[in-house]
Amino acid sequence: MDCISVLSNINLEMLKQILNKKYDIYTPPGYGDVIGELINKSSGFYNIRSEFCFILIDGSDEFSAYSECKSGKERLDEYIDVIEQAVIQNREKLFLIANMDIPQKRIGPVKTVRIERLLEAYWYDEISRLQSTYDNAVIFDLKNLIETCGREDFYSVKLWYMGSIPYSLNGMKLIAEEIDSILSSYKGKRLKCLAIDLDNTLWGGVIGEEGIEGILLSESKNGAIYYDLQKRIKELKDTGAILIILSKNNEEDVERVFNEHPHMVLKDNDFVCKAINWENKAENLFKLTKEINIGIDSVAFLDDNPVERDIMRNIAPDVTVIDFPNDITKLSDTLRDVYNKSFRAFELTDEDKKKTVVYKQELTRKSESKRFKSLDDYIKSLKIELDMHEIEDSEIERVSQLTQKTNQFNLTTKRYTVSDILEMKVTGHKIYTVHSKDKYGDSGLISVIIIKVGNDTAYIDTFLMSCRVMGRKIENAIIGRLCDELNKKGITTINAEFIRTAKNKPVECLYDDLGFNLVSENDAVKKYIANTDSICKYSLISFKG
């Protein structure tokens, strides 16, 4: 279980109780003394190995008491100083720092400047500065939770007077959910693909019956329900999710809407692929996901028709079937909630931004490949060039992301956070990234190899590759190149492992095929050894530099 340190100026024991089911929670003995805990190097905070630290400076008691702004800011400065020091000294921990809500409790005249507002803004400026200065600091939007829920429900005067606990049970549960959601997105647990129905989902009405003028889609009034949904879907796509269409329709009708309707937010090229026909949607989805090489369990399905949703649940139970709202005015909010729950990105990488393009290129490659007589001919025609180098700082986020979500081509399936990667860099590991491009375009960072290097032996801790580029012998080229380099450095022996998971069957024989010798084997692990000079280089793929 991951461990979270929870530091606050108020009693959050109840939050601990709620989070305890999923995380190990450390709270300091007693409560309230955030500054003492962070300053004292022998405190529990420094002695417990926690990957995450949640800091909530509650404004409802301590900061609603200030009658002038200056002393309130001074107190906030004290907090921010120790928090900033802790962030600097614990780069391996991710700090979630809450913004501040200060309800107005004091009685006063109409014409007045509210100190509460000034202090909230001051605190927000300071924690924004931490977030933009340090990779390991991120704002926790407590205020958004409170505003969505309403102060009346988020706070509990009763709990406050009974036990000095300002937040209601519901409030605590919302905080716990948000922490969980942020940590999941930090660990890269997100779905990859949204499969969307068209009629009565992307627009109102049935295009085959009502025609392009008859369907409901506009920038205002009830057509805006669908316009807004499309905007949310577009935003989802811009965070790195890919979109596909699953629709029972005539293709020409659909094409007309995409080409001619003035209010379509989503364009034809926002979709990686489509199945527009009269066949079963689940079967179509199986086909499409196979074609673009993603797991069916990484797909969410949006469809207004309960029968279609039921069929999908029954035939493809691993698909996340979205509960379509009965009240369609909630459509846009539903998609936002789905995003927060299943697609939330922690930070945007360059790869995320070009996901759709990359998947589309891949489909072109696939259709091209059918023209060639042999795989080697095809690979030669692609003119693949790899760029393999030691990890750069700008790649750390993406590397962590790949270790978190690569399932198929992943020999050991070890999941690493950004802080794990930073730690490995300084503890005798070599981390290589591989970028690939060919005549169709740039696939970006597609492979990660993490090696633990000894005197004359090396051990492959992690070898993973994006499944988009599987089937082009890129793995042969990478391992050939790696062994060559190690050999030049006097490392003669290389050890490797295949650790079996439910999903990495495609690579169970990879090391055998590459010429490694099997040393031992059981149900869970296959261990290999090879001489670095006995692994052949693969000549059809070139390397930069």
Add this chain to the structure above:
Amino acid sequence: MEERFLTFVAKLFNVDRANVSLDTEYMSLPEWDSLMQLRLVMEVEAEFSCEIPIDEVPNLNTLRKFYEYVE
């Protein structure tokens, strides 16, 4: 109603239903500590739409006393 109440409490305490009865006393289970006392007040109020006055809370030393508000 009694059964629903006790099942609800057992689930909240994360103990077997057999371990709680209306005569279960405050602090007699390790799960029922001072923090859980507060949570119990809030959870019972929400689940059974009732109101437990704050000055009664210190006197609620058996599950029966909670149940009186539920009935």
